[in-house]
Amino acid sequence: MPRRVRLLILCILTLICWSPATAEAARVKRKAALGPVGYQLSIPEPTTRYVHMRLELAEAPEHQTTLAMPAWTPGSYLIRDFGKHVYDVEAHDLDGGALSVARRDKQSWTVENGGRPFVVEYRVYAGELSVRTSYVDDRFALLNGAGIFMYVDGQTSRAAALELRPPAGWGVHTALDPGADAGRFTAPSYDELIDSPLLLGEAEVRRFEVVGKPIELVMVAPGGTNARPDRVAADAERIVRAFARTLNGLPFDRYSFLLIGDEAGGGGLEHHDSTAMIVKPWSFTDDRGYAGLQRLMAHEFFHVWNVKRIHDQVLGPFDYHKESYSELLWFHEGLTETMETRGLLRAGLISADEYLGTLAAAWTSYRRKPGRNHTPIAELSREAWIKAYKPEANHGETTVSYYEKGNLIGVCLDLTLRLRGRANRTDGSLEGLFRRLWALRDPSSGHASIDVDDIIAAASAEAGEDMRWFFERYVYGTEELPLPELLEQAGFEVVAARIGEHDARARVWSGIGGGAAISLIEPDSPASAAGLMLGDELIAVDGARVDSVGEANERLADLGIGATATLTLFRRDRLETRELTTAQNPHQRFTVLRPEQPDNPELARLRQLWLLEHLI
Numbered sequence: 001m002p003r004r005v006r007l008l009i010l011c012i013l014t015l016i017c018w019s020p021a022t023a024e025a026a027r028v029k030r031k032a033a034l035g036p037v038g039y040q041l042s043i044p045e046p047t048t049r050y051v052h053m054r055l056e057l058a059e060a061p062e063h064q065t066t067l068a069m070p071a072w073t074p075g076s077y078l079i080r081d082f083g084k085h086v087y088d089v090e091a092h093d094l095d096g097g098a099l100s101v102a103r104r105d106k107q108s109w110t111v112e113n114g115g116r117p118f119v120v121e122y123r124v125y126a127g128e129l130s131v132r133t134s135y136v137d138d139r140f141a142l143l144n145g146a147g148i149f150m151y152v153d154g155q156t157s158r159a160a161a162l163e164l165r166p167p168a169g170w171g172v173h174t175a176l177d178p179g180a181d182a183g184r185f186t187a188p189s190y191d192e193l194i195d196s197p198l199l200l201g202e203a204e205v206r207r208f209e210v211v212g213k214p215i216e217l218v219m220v221a222p223g224g225t226n227a228r229p230d231r232v233a234a235d236a237e238r239i240v241r242a243f244a245r246t247l248n249g250l251p252f253d254r255y256s257f258l259l260i261g262d263e264a265g266g267g268g269l270e271h272h273d274s275t276a277m278i279v280k281p282w283s284f285t286d287d288r289g290y291a292g293l294q295r296l297m298a299h300e301f302f303h304v305w306n307v308k309r310i311h312d313q314v315l316g317p318f319d320y321h322k323e324s325y326s327e328l329l330w331f332h333e334g335l336t337e338t339m340e341t342r343g344l345l346r347a348g349l350i351s352a353d354e355y356l357g358t359l360a361a362a363w364t365s366y367r368r369k370p371g372r373n374h375t376p377i378a379e380l381s382r383e384a385w386i387k388a389y390k391p392e393a394n395h396g397e398t399t400v401s402y403y404e405k406g407n408l409i410g411v412c413l414d415l416t417l418r419l420r421g422r423a424n425r426t427d428g429s430l431e432g433l434f435r436r437l438w439a440l441r442d443p444s445s446g447h448a449s450i451d452v453d454d455i456i457a458a459a460s461a462e463a464g465e466d467m468r469w470f471f472e473r474y475v476y477g478t479e480e481l482p483l484p485e486l487l488e489q490a491g492f493e494v495v496a497a498r499i500g501e502h503d504a505r506a507r508v509w510s511g512i513g514g515g516a517a518i519s520l521i522e523p524d525s526p527a528s529a530a531g532l533m534l535g536d537e538l539i540a541v542d543g544a545r546v547d548s549v550g551e552a553n554e555r556l557a558d559l560g561i562g563a564t565a566t567l568t569l570f571r572r573d574r575l576e577t578r579e580l581t582t583a584q585n586p587h588q589r590f591t592v593l594r595p596e597q598p599d600n601p602e603l604a605r606l607r608q609l610w611l612l613e614h615l616i
């Protein structure tokens with residue numbers, strides 16, 4: 001072979017071997033081999049609400065290093081721009097020599113470190129108490145990692161070592177792995193570092209074990225509470241046991257329920273080995289309030305599987321710089337709602353009749369939502385970033401919550417799998433679907449990275465036949481959910497009564513909803529015929545002052561069906577009047593009844609299994 005040809009072949013081979021992909025792989029490998037990022041967190045003056053951060057990079061081989069704050073926090077699909085809370089960013093080398101730091105954009109900073117180790121210090125203002133943000137006062141701190149810790153751009157797989165220096169006398173509660181010394185913790189990656197919220201302060205702690213795994217309930221309520229932590233812990237234990245039975249074990253080493261009692265409640269946020277929840281501090285003794293806490297605990301705990309370990313491919317590892325668009329939020333949140341109720345049933349915290357009552361109430365409320373079939377729920381999942389948490393006046397008629405519709409899709413799917421499974425001699429169920437998805441997990445990561453085809457395949461295996469049609473109709477299409485029909489196929493009776501059958505006032509219908517201003521006008525309603533607009537502020541009905549849409553509806557109910565009233569309103573700054581004639585409420589209230597007469601024993605068995613009555 002002539003030398004020139006040999007050289008050419010060598011060049012081509014070199015090019016092939018040194019493709020960009022190989023270069024990227026080498027770069028990733030080099031970064032993965034870098035030692036941990038050292039974080040030190042202190043709160044020297046809690047009354048100022050500032051968290052002081054010191055970040056040390058003992059290995060920083062690049063000439064310039066970019067550090068960034070996440071734009072969002074996993075589990076909450078809204079751009080929050082955590083960089084806005086960061087102040088006084090400074091960098092220096094290990095000898096204290098100042099290094100240049102330039103703010104590159106709204107969330108990142110570039111340090112000129114010349115390939116040498118360096119330290120960055122900054123302060124974070126923590127003034128918002130919610131499970132998605134961070135808060136410090138002189139009694140306690142709830143810190144959500146995404147709003148506190150900077151990451152090294154391109155190196156989120158790098159391990160982290162954290163030293164916590166809370167104010168004297170404050171306890172430290174977190175699911176992070178403890179290090180060798182007190183106050184030190186480690187995380188195998190940035191993702192896991194920020195996926196363990198920190199609850200600092202004096203707390204009530206209860207501990208229990210389920211299938212050999214230690215679990216703790218940590219409770220802080222600085223303003224007082226009527227909670228009985230023993231009861232809360234006992235119910236948490238029943239919930240954990242119920243899901244451990246459903247999914248055949250628990251996939252963590254230990255788990256923390258972090259619970260704050262504060263008027264800012266309620267809500268929760270799921271994390272890999274913990275959850276942070278805020279509930280109203282005096283809500284524990286009324287049945288509704290306490291049932292809400294049980295639901296919240298069951299919901300957040302089922303996320304241990306659904307979304308934290310079984311998740312859309314785009315939901316981990318995360319791109320913190322920008323939105324991660326998922327079509328599966330109806331699955332991750334909605335079916336977690338479905339499983340939350342099933343978990344409470346399995347835990348014995350609600351009865352089968354309460355389960356049916358909850359379902360009937362959910363269907364009654366859902367059927368009143370005019371936007372429920374406007375946009376496919378898969379599309380609303382993708383649009384969560386710009387719609388779900390950025391409400392606009394017309395959303396009532398064009399959108400629906402992916403929690404609410406996803407929950408009912410979950411119930412419809414569960415019943416369909418059971419009914420088709422009965423015909424095809426499989427034991428189909430929603431629990432079985434989750435077990436199948438869980439079996440897809442990668443043994444090394446412990447995560448099942450899925451897409452909708454995996455869900456369809458699991459559903460089809462449960463049903464014993466192809467289930468793609470279900471997803472095309474109800475997830476990617478906008479057909480009405482077939483809940484009453486499915487319940488009837490299972491032998492239940494679904495009774496639809498006119499709203500207000502036993503309540504004359506509830507029979508009167510205006511078709512307006514809202515608070516201070518109108519935020520819902522039902523289609524083909526008295527309100528739409530009257531020419532009302534979203535955003536109108538109702539100030540009087542027949543000359544009598546009203547302060548809200550609710551109060552206007554009360555006055556209209558006083559007048560009865562078919563009455564015409566003069567509504568006075570502000571449309572922006574212009575005073576207007578409109579005539580509205582009330583009508584009979586067309587909505588229905590649904591009840592689900594068990595069959596009075598014995599029917600097909602196979603259907604009776606199906607209902608028994610669905611309501612988990614075989615366990616009693």
Ligand SMILES: [Zn+2]
Nearest residue numbers: 299303333336
């Ligand atoms: Zn959730």
